[in-house]
Amino acid sequence: MKPAKIISTSDRVTRKCKPKGMIIPRMDHTLSRKYIPASALNVLNRLHDSGFAAYLVGGCVRDLLLGLKPKDFDVATDAHPEQVRRLFRNSRIIGRRFKLVHVIFGREVIEVSTFRVPDAHTQGHSEHGLVVRDNTYGTLDEIDKDAIRRDFTVNALYYNIADGSIYDFVGGLIDLKKRLLRVIGDPEVRFREDPVRLIRAVRLAGKVGLHLDPLIIDAIPTMQGLLAHISPARLFDEMLKVIVSGKAAQVFQLLLKYHLLDFLMPEVHKALNKDPKHYSVALITKALENTDQRLKEHKTINPAFMLAVWYWPVLLVNQQNIATEAPLTSQTFEQAALKTLSTAIQHLHIPKRLTATMRDIWHLQHRFSTRPNKSWLELVAHPKFRAGYDFLLIRAEVNPDDQAIATWWTHFYNSDLDARVDLLANTELSAPITADKTKKRRKRRKKKFFSETPS
Numbered sequence: 001m002k003p004a005k006i007i008s009t010s011d012r013v014t015r016k017c018k019p020k021g022m023i024i025p026r027m028d029h030t031l032s033r034k035y036i037p038a039s040a041l042n043v044l045n046r047l048h049d050s051g052f053a054a055y056l057v058g059g060c061v062r063d064l065l066l067g068l069k070p071k072d073f074d075v076a077t078d079a080h081p082e083q084v085r086r087l088f089r090n091s092r093i094i095g096r097r098f099k100l101v102h103v104i105f106g107r108e109v110i111e112v113s114t115f116r117v118p119d120a121h122t123q124g125h126s127e128h129g130l131v132v133r134d135n136t137y138g139t140l141d142e143i144d145k146d147a148i149r150r151d152f153t154v155n156a157l158y159y160n161i162a163d164g165s166i167y168d169f170v171g172g173l174i175d176l177k178k179r180l181l182r183v184i185g186d187p188e189v190r191f192r193e194d195p196v197r198l199i200r201a202v203r204l205a206g207k208v209g210l211h212l213d214p215l216i217i218d219a220i221p222t223m224q225g226l227l228a229h230i231s232p233a234r235l236f237d238e239m240l241k242v243i244v245s246g247k248a249a250q251v252f253q254l255l256l257k258y259h260l261l262d263f264l265m266p267e268v269h270k271a272l273n274k275d276p277k278h279y280s281v282a283l284i285t286k287a288l289e290n291t292d293q294r295l296k297e298h299k300t301i302n303p304a305f306m307l308a309v310w311y312w313p314v315l316l317v318n319q320q321n322i323a324t325e326a327p328l329t330s331q332t333f334e335q336a337a338l339k340t341l342s343t344a345i346q347h348l349h350i351p352k353r354l355t356a357t358m359r360d361i362w363h364l365q366h367r368f369s370t371r372p373n374k375s376w377l378e379l380v381a382h383p384k385f386r387a388g389y390d391f392l393l394i395r396a397e398v399n400p401d402d403q404a405i406a407t408w409w410t411h412f413y414n415s416d417l418d419a420r421v422d423l424l425a426n427t428e429l430s431a432p433i434t435a436d437k438t439k440k441r442r443k444r445r446k447k448k449f450f451s452e453t454p455s
């Protein structure tokens with residue numbers, strides 16, 4: 001391995017870039033080193049000590065200036081990926097479209113990108129105008145060009161480790177003060193280049209609490225169709241970012257408001273429209289609020305749970321369609337679940353380990369509402385029981401039809417083994433799932449439970 005270019009601290013050059021942007025000296029802004037984690041400082045300092053320019057850039061600068069905790073830290077430098085790779089043993093080069101270096105510190109990853117400049121010769125475009133390759137590196141003097149290829153003004157602020165100043169070439173600081181999310185350049189051109197920016201706009205607006213520039217709002221209806229050309233893998237990544245944004249319920253409202261769900265998850269959108277009582281929107285909102293709360297409390301979340309909630313309305317529609325031709329059984333339920341997943345993965349590339357959990361959670365909903373039987377004693381030990389039960393509780397919170405079944409299961413779950421056995425024995429005679437006491441009525445209600453749509 002070729003040794004990295006190391007220069008001693010005393011030889012450090014605090015190089016200034018030539019392009020004229022606004023330079024805000026350390027004393028005139030609030031971004032303090034003490035809020036930058038040791039991992040990011042390590043990367044910045046080593047690059048700087050080795051004679052390279054090193055800046056924090058993007059969402060982390062935006063969030064730190066707003067007093068928020070950044071999700072991740074990105075570094076921009078004039079060092080080429082191979083040079084960065086040589087400086088850090090704990091790093092690897094990733095990406096084809098954009099070559100980047102990931103420097104890995106345990107569970108933390110610092111993403112290091114080399115300044116890019118637009119170059120008509122190397123920048124590749126697909127037939128729909130999407131940028132598919134962008135690997136021309138820039139020097140420190142071209143940092144302003146690196147700034148303007150970024151998506152939003154508030155995402156193009158650079159924190160210089162050399163002197164603690166912030167560089168702003170696109171008016172990002174003023175927009176940040178105004179809490180305004182504004183595209184760099186012409187929104188139509190920039191959204192055409194990369195339609196995922198539409199989802200990023202809505203996600204960042206919801207997450208950080210920024211309002212969308214009217215020019216973005218105007219561009220959405222004409223640009224949203226371009227999302228159809230984005231790979232299911234990339235769309236899945238974006239949806240995952242929505243789920244873990246910490247403000248997912250808010251982002252969901254914006255996705256609905258600006259009709260972006262129609263393109264991200266067309267089946268979910270259709271199913272929501274078929275639900276006159278709006279239970280499905282309430283279900284998704286409630287589950288997202290719970291997810292946001294869990295993240296706030298630093299608890300773990302399982303994206304499969306949220307995806308199971310998201311596609312539940314679709315499953316109910318599929319189940320209804322199948323039920324018109326065949327009686328409702330475990331098989332028809334499974335059939336509806338499989339159909340739901342096969343259409344879902346056409347748009348979002350949901351990994352198999354997540355679809356397996358989604359199926360488990362759905363299957364449990366079905367088991368919860370069948371006739372009581374002894375196998376329920378083992379059901380509580382099912383590895384996904386807790387997730388399935390939590391799902392049921394949210395259903396009950398938004399749909400009164402599901403309340404009796406949830407109450408029964410809460411009682412069962414909280415009982416000891418003897419009490420569970422008793423409960424099962426008695427339940428066979430009375431009606432567990434519905435509040436009704438007669439067998440006849442129970443049957444009717446049970447049937448209704450399956451054939452009625454929303455949850």
Ligand code: ATP
Pocket residue numbers: 057058059060071072074149150151152155156194196197241
């Ligand atoms: P988050 O808080 O979700 O991490 P972020 O703005 O940091 O938000 P990242 O995906 O981490 O988003 O990207 C880091 C930076 O890279 C962005 O702030 C932006 O400058 C640039 N960037 C990311 N995606 C795009 C894109 N599709 N087009 C242009 N620039 C982008």
Ligand code: MG
Pocket residue numbers: 058059060071072073074
């Ligand atoms: Mg980020």
